[in-house]
Amino acid sequence: MLTILYFASVRERVGRAAEELALPVGVADVAGLLRHLGQRGGAWEGLARIANLRCAVNQQMVALDSPIGDGDEVAFFPPVTGG
Amino acid sequence: MHVRIQEADFDVGSELTALRRADPRIGALASFVGLVRDVSGGSGVSEMHLEHYPGMTDKALAAIVGEALQRWSLLDVLVIHRVGRLLPTDQIVLVAVAAAHRAEAFSACAFIMDYLKTRAPFWKRELTPEGARWVEAREADDRAAERWQQPGG
Numbered sequence: 001m002l003t004i005l006y007f008a009s010v011r012e013r014v015g016r017a018a019e020e021l022a023l024p025v026g027v028a029d030v031a032g033l034l035r036h037l038g039q040r041g042g043a044w045e046g047l048a049r050i051a052n053l054r055c056a057v058n059q060q061m062v063a064l065d066s067p068i069g070d071g072d073e074v075a076f077f078p079p080v081t082g083g
Numbered sequence: 084m085h086v087r088i089q090e091a092d093f094d095v096g097s098e099l100t101a102l103r104r105a106d107p108r109i110g111a112l113a114s115f116v117g118l119v120r121d122v123s124g125g126s127g128v129s130e131m132h133l134e135h136y137p138g139m140t141d142k143a144l145a146a147i148v149g150e151a152l153q154r155w156s157l158l159d160v161l162v163i164h165r166v167g168r169l170l171p172t173d174q175i176v177l178v179a180v181a182a183a184h185r186a187e188a189f190s191a192c193a194f195i196m197d198y199l200k201t202r203a204p205f206w207k208r209e210l211t212p213e214g215a216r217w218v219e220a221r222e223a224d225d226r227a228a229e230r231w232q233q234p235g236g
Contacts, residue, residue: 008134008206009217052220059139061202075136075204079220082133082164082205083117083176083196 001070002033007077010050014043023070030055030064033074052079084152084160086144088135090167093177102161102179109158113188114179115196121171123218126211133166133175136204140164147198151180154194155187162195164205194231201228 002021011017024036034048047053056075057066068074095116103112119131148160159181169175178195182188207218 005136007136007204008208056136056139056204059136059142061143061204075139077136077204078206078217080201080204081207081218081220082135082203083200 002068003073005073005075007075009078010076014047029067030057030062030074033068047076054079084148086141086148087163088140088166089163090165092174093163095177098161098163098177099179102159102181106158106181108183109181110183111185111188112179112181113185113192114177115192116174117176119169119171119173119175123209126213128171128209128211130210131169132208133169134206134208135166139204143203144199147195147202151191151195155182155191157182157187157191160195197227197231200224
């Protein structure tokens with residue numbers, strides 16, 4: 001099972017803050033997960049095309065080609081703007 | 084080293100006093116306070132909401148402070164970042180760095196702020212007369228963080 005979190009403008013775009021998802025067959029990295037989510041259509045299709053989309057796996061910021069596995073927490077969000 | 088994420092305001096004076104009094108080796112204390120402005124991108128800002136990624140935020144800030152502790156000889160570091168609803172003139176963030184001498188304290192304070200602005204999972208949403216909008220990340224912030232990766236940075 002994956003825990004997927006969406007923050008800020010990305011959360012508003014997909015209309016969801018969090019979900020649990022069984023690790024889809026054939027998905028081995030973040031980019032693969034984005035392709036899988038895009039198959040839902042609608043706002044999900046645009047997720048992978050968000051300019052400067054950022055990702056964290058298990059609360060560490062990583063590149064979109066980073067591997068993911070069962071039990072991981074994956075988060076998608078725009079560039080950060082704190083401080 | 085202390086990292087706090089909180090909705091409540093903080094008192095800079097008492098925070099800095101507590102930090103410097105804890106260790107008589109401290110000869111320099113540099114601090115930065117970030118504030119909510121009432122204007123952004125040419126629009127008036129009446130209020131701001133700060134969202135974060137609970138769980139990751141503490142880890143990201145601790146990692147940034149940890150890197151500062153490796154780069155410079157520091158005696159203590161305090162980072163307080165507020166979340167939730169904030170109004171113009173409100174305090175958003177405090178970074179305070181204690182060291183024996185000022186050079187380390189100044190550099191580490193700037194480094195922590197530059198990395199916080201590009202690596203800590205906070206997002207600002209501001210309310211303007213045109214409606215609410217997410218604050219866009221600034222390229223200048225990326226460049227400010229990158230300068231610490233140059234030789235001699």
